[in-house]
Amino acid sequence: xxxxxxxxxxxxxxxxxxRGWRESPSFDSTMHKWTGKIxxxxxxxxxxxxxxxxxxxxxxxxxxxxxRAIMTREDVINPLIFLIPxxxxxxxxxxxxxxxxxxxxxxxxxxxxxxxxxxxxFDYVLALREFSNWGALFGTLIFAGFFSLLHVMVCSMIGxxxxxxxxxxxxxxxxxxxxxxxVPVHSYMVPMFxxxxxxxxxxxxxxxxxxxxxxxxxxxxxxxSGLYIYIFRQFFRGLPKEIxxxxxxxxxxxxxxxxxxxxxxxxxxxxxxxxxxxxxxYNDTFYTSLLMPxxxxxxTYLMALVDTYATAERDFNPLGQQMVLFxxxxxxxxxxxxxxxxxxxxxxEGLERSGIVG
Amino acid sequence: MKAKAGRKGLxxxxxxxxxxxxxISPWLxxxxxxxxxxxxxxxxxxxxxxxxDQVHGGFDLHWVGLRHYHDIFFIDGNFVRELFESVGFxxxxxxxxxxxxxxxxxxxxxxxxxxxLVRAIFFLPVIMATSAIEGSLELIMGIxxxxxxxxxxxxxxxxxxxxxQSIAMMLSQFGIPMQVVEYIIEAIAxxxxxxxxxxxxxLIFLAALxxxxxxxxxxxxxxxxxxxxxxxKITIPMVSPLILTNVIYTIVDTFVQSDVVATARAxxxxxxxxxxxxxxFDFGRGSAMAVVSSLLACLVLMVVGWAISKYVFYYN
Numbered sequence: 001x002x003x004x005x006x007x008x009x010x011x012x013x014x015x016x017x018x019r020g021w022r023e024s025p026s027f028d029s030t031m032h033k034w035t036g037k038i039x040x041x042x043x044x045x046x047x048x049x050x051x052x053x054x055x056x057x058x059x060x061x062x063x064x065x066x067x068r069a070i071m072t073r074e075d076v077i078n079p080l081i082f083l084i085p086x087x088x089x090x091x092x093x094x095x096x097x098x099x100x101x102x103x104x105x106x107x108x109x110x111x112x113x114x115x116x117x118x119x120x121x122f123d124y125v126l127a128l129r130e131f132s133n134w135g136a137l138f139g140t141l142i143f144a145g146f147f148s149l150l151h152v153m154v155c156s157m158i159g160x161x162x163x164x165x166x167x168x169x170x171x172x173x174x175x176x177x178x179x180x181x182x183v184p185v186h187s188y189m190v191p192m193f194x195x196x197x198x199x200x201x202x203x204x205x206x207x208x209x210x211x212x213x214x215x216x217x218x219x220x221x222x223x224x225s226g227l228y229i230y231i232f233r234q235f236f237r238g239l240p241k242e243i244x245x246x247x248x249x250x251x252x253x254x255x256x257x258x259x260x261x262x263x264x265x266x267x268x269x270x271x272x273x274x275x276x277x278x279x280x281x282y283n284d285t286f287y288t289s290l291l292m293p294x295x296x297x298x299x300t301y302l303m304a305l306v307d308t309y310a311t312a313e314r315d316f317n318p319l320g321q322q323m324v325l326f327x328x329x330x331x332x333x334x335x336x337x338x339x340x341x342x343x344x345x346x347x348x349e350g351l352e353r354s355g356i357v358g
Numbered sequence: 359m360k361a362k363a364g365r366k367g368l369x370x371x372x373x374x375x376x377x378x379x380x381x382i383s384p385w386l387x388x389x390x391x392x393x394x395x396x397x398x399x400x401x402x403x404x405x406x407x408x409x410x411d412q413v414h415g416g417f418d419l420h421w422v423g424l425r426h427y428h429d430i431f432f433i434d435g436n437f438v439r440e441l442f443e444s445v446g447f448x449x450x451x452x453x454x455x456x457x458x459x460x461x462x463x464x465x466x467x468x469x470x471x472x473x474x475l476v477r478a479i480f481f482l483p484v485i486m487a488t489s490a491i492e493g494s495l496e497l498i499m500g501i502x503x504x505x506x507x508x509x510x511x512x513x514x515x516x517x518x519x520x521x522x523q524s525i526a527m528m529l530s531q532f533g534i535p536m537q538v539v540e541y542i543i544e545a546i547a548x549x550x551x552x553x554x555x556x557x558x559x560x561l562i563f564l565a566a567l568x569x570x571x572x573x574x575x576x577x578x579x580x581x582x583x584x585x586x587x588x589x590x591k592i593t594i595p596m597v598s599p600l601i602l603t604n605v606i607y608t609i610v611d612t613f614v615q616s617d618v619v620a621t622a623r624a625x626x627x628x629x630x631x632x633x634x635x636x637x638x639f640d641f642g643r644g645s646a647m648a649v650v651s652s653l654l655a656c657l658v659l660m661v662v663g664w665a666i667s668k669y670v671f672y673y674n
Binding site: 044047050051055059061062064065157158173180182186187188189191192195198201203215216218219220229254255279283284285286290298302303325333336337340347348352 | 371374375377378379380381382384385386387388389391392393395396397399400403408410416417462465466468470474476477478479480481482483484485486487488489490491494495498549550553554558561562564565568606610613614619622623626627641644645648649651652655656659
């Protein structure tokens with residue numbers, strides 16, 4: 001009855017008696033193990049191919065831009081050279097730094113950092129006197145930094161107001177927050193421009209100053225403010241209510257509780273909003289070109305760079321224009337890429353913990 | 359604080375109302391004056407000619423009724439085409455981005471070496487998403503040979519011996535309908551933009567996948583479910599709320615970058631009448647375009663949102 005072959009099979013046994021091996025449980029378990037391994041291997045290779053391919057599509061342009069920015073013109077023309085330049089040059093980069101006003105007044109200060117006799121001196125008088133000419137890099141960084149801080153201050157407060165206070169109509173108001181996220185800004189860009197050009201019927205012109213965007217941000221309807229309000233609301237709702245109750249019992253008012261108890265606990269949400277607001281303001285071209293078209297930002301300089309080059313150098317060869325453009329793009333994305341390299345963990349984790357998910 | 363509230367004679371409920379309104383008061387001002395007011399004015403402007411008074415300052419509105427709407431629909435040769443092209447592109451693009459990002463999230467959800475690095479790379483397009491460098495990215499992509507996605511068909515055939523047309527022919531020979539083949543070709547051609555547009559969606563899906571309790575899969579396995587069944591009965595229902603979120607996010611994102619928005623903007627803010635000797639901005643017509651395209655986008659959002667929300671499963 002029990003005719004199942006329960007022998008142990010070694011390699012030599014398999015050679016001697018393949019038929020017996022095939023009918024034994026040993027065969028089943030071996031094959032099971034191997035099919036599993038082969039399947040895992042094939043799946044792994046497929047995943048690797050897809051993931052590496054997609055990574056290449058994302059990273060390829062960045063490598064391309066970096067390599068083109070440091071190539072000489074001979075290398076660009078030479079079809080044998082791909083990505084790795086033969087002759088390095090900083091000519092394109094220098095041109096872009098000068099014409100994008102990249103460092104502004106700091107360019108002179110950097111040059112004068114080490115004087116001829118080797119002493120170190122930072123000309124802060126010059127830096128402060130020429131503070132309107134801090135250049136595209138520092139100007140844009142300060143702009144983005146200021147607005148991201150403003151976003152955190154305002155949106156955390158509004159988010160707290162939506163998270164913890166219950167009164168009739170609060171859900172309808174929060175639905176309005178969602179509507180501000182979903183309705184594209186473009187649908188009301190004309191009145192927005194007009195209302196800042198003639199500030200609500202008066203002759204005050206807020207275009208080309210930080211005021212227009214500042215007012216939008218300070219009232220929680222700026223660049224993706226709705227999303228930040230949403231993030232803060234979800235985060236505050238997730239915090240245990242006991243902390244606040246303890247603070248209330250100890251005699252803290254709602255505002256004091258918000259500043260001293262809730263905000264220190266909301267560091268993950270603050271970091272998320274700070275980073276995203278910073279990057280989005282740095283990259284934004286819609287609000288800057290609509291509300292402050294003559295305030296010089298990185299993107300403004302970048303978009304004008306090729307025209308400047310073509311007219312100033314009388315070079316209408318697309319290759320030469322490309323080289324300058326790529327140098328400019330490299331300079332424009334370099335700060336963000338550096339930031340991302342050090343803080344990418346917070347970007348990725350921040351989005352996951354932001355409360356959008358569940 | 360309690361004493362103070364007592365002095366004011368506020369009940370607990372009133373106190374909540376007052377403090378709640380105080381906390382959201384900046385937003386209330388903003389949403390009334392900079393959002394709702396602007397939305398209404400946008401509609402009002404679209405029925406008017408808006409002329410900026412260069413001498414005295416200020417602006418005047420001249421009622422023209424439906425003329426701008428008549429113009430953009432029946433006189434303007436491009437607007438209607440662009441409108442439908444943009445919506446068509448949206449309807450084509452959104453499913454692609456959603457499927458792609460769900461697929462990538464499922465891949466990335468497995469444990470493998472260098473997963474953190476890959477996630478960081480996938481998120482990179484979000485960091486660099488700006489229209490200022492978009493054009494140069496497309497340009498360099500063609501130069502470093504980003505594969506099928508970037509190179510025009512004829513160049514590709516000459517350079518790499520890859521012939522998209524012959525594959526299309528082959529597929530249609532198999533009896534696959536031409537529309538499907540065209541969709542596939544289109545999808546391959548958009549690979550680059552789909553990958554670049556999917557960064558946020560991938561991370562959202564990834565977080566959703568990691569939030570699914572592993573015990574569900576264990577139970578399913580014990581009960582004898584295959585991986586395929588587990589995917590359709592566990593994974594899809596559990597991430598379905600996020601599918602809705604991602605679809606809405608993607609629709610808005612695609613719409614903001616569409617041609618019709620760019621046209622509306624250009625119409626409103628460029629001196630379109632310079633050649634005809636009338637200097638000025640055509641704010642009224644730009645508003646009309648913005649209103650029409652936004653209404654269409656909202657309609658698409660509502661229909662798609664309603665259709666998907668019928669299938670969304672909420673675990674809690």
